[in-house]
Amino acid sequence: MPAMASRVPATAGTLSSKVYERLRLDIIHAVLPPGQKLHIAQLCTRYAVGLSPMREALNRLARDGLVTHSEQRGFHVTPVSEVHLDELTKTRGWLNELALRQSIANGDRAWEEQVVLAYHRLSRLPRAEPGTAASDINAPWEEAHRDFHKSLLMACGSSWLLGYCEQLFDAADRYRHLSRLSNVREAVRARDEHKALMEATVERKTEDAVLLLHKHLAVTAELVRGSLAGAPPPAAPRRRERRADSTQRAARRSGG
Known part of the structure; x- marks a missing residue:
């Protein structure tokens, strides 16, 4: 790595x-x-x-x-490749499990509240904004999604471990965006898995939380694998934020 x-x-x-x-x-x-x-x-x-x-x-x-x-x-x-995706998913599972176990063991009430708040913020945001294409990037949802996963691990007690987990999140997120996992069924699945993971974590059900975490990562990876294998590379998405629009205009002016 x-x-x-x-x-x-x-x-x-x-x-x-x-x-x-x-x-x-x-x-x-x-x-x-x-x-x-x-x-x-x-x-x-x-x-x-x-x-x-x-x-x-x-x-x-x-x-x-x-x-x-x-x-x-x-x-x-x-x-990207399926081999790299498999290696990434396994490594992410190993390190996230370690961080999650340590967070559940060490986290205080303030950490529990942070996890619940991060989930609440995520659950209130649509995966894609109404009236936009499913592949458009809803920046507030993306930020809340990252914050939720990070909150689960924040009490692990190791900035090194958190840094590696965040790096692996970025690598996995790239595969998710490439596969365009943003349809209604996928959004419902992810929402339900996030809720179950949040509840098991704050209730200190360590083994349940770990199993849910591995399932969440594995199912997402399997959907990504199927999407990448069954479809040509999609067009680049549009982002629902002002900075992205200005970046794209600059790109068109520069020709590349």
């Missing part, structure tokens, strides 16, 4: 940090598809930054495992 890169940069607020976050989201959301060549000059135009912060951002993404780099071929978005 690639080396863990901190989600909080040493110089927060810098151009490099900002472009890193924008590139990271565009890769996870399949706006930049797997295997795509990342031409630095074109990226600088697209994201309106200079060469130095762009190179720094790409190197951080390479450490995250979302970008590959070689002296001969330059930077590319990391390819």
Whole structure:
């Protein structure tokens, strides 16, 4: 697994940090598809930054495992495969189980309330906004989804473990976006699984929570595998946020 890169940069607020976050989201959301060549000059135009912060951002993404780099071929978005998905799902299950067990053992009342609140926020948001295509990205839901999964593990007592779990979440989320798991049946399944996982966790039913966690990850991976195997690569999604629209307009102006 690639080396863990901190989600909080040493110089927060810098151009490099900002472009890193924008590139990271565009890769996870399949706006930049797997295997795509990342031409630095074109990226600088697209994201309106200079060469130095762009190179720094790409190197951080390479450490995250979302970008590959070689002296001969330059930077590319990391390819995807069923073998990689299987390895990712197993590794994510191992580390998330460890973190969840530790959270349940160590978490206090404030942590329980954080888990319940994170679930409540997620459950009140639609997977896709009304009147939009199912494949459109609803940024508030995506953020709440990440926060819910993170809340389950927050009391594990290890920032290292949390960092690796977050890195694996990003890698798995990219597969989910590539497969476009956003239909009504999938949304209901995910909602029900999230609720069951929340309840088992706050009730300190450790073995039930662990089983539900593994089932949630495995079922999602199986749906992703079937979707990727049975359909051509989909068009890049649209994001329901103003920044995405401006990014895409800049991309069209720069030609790439």
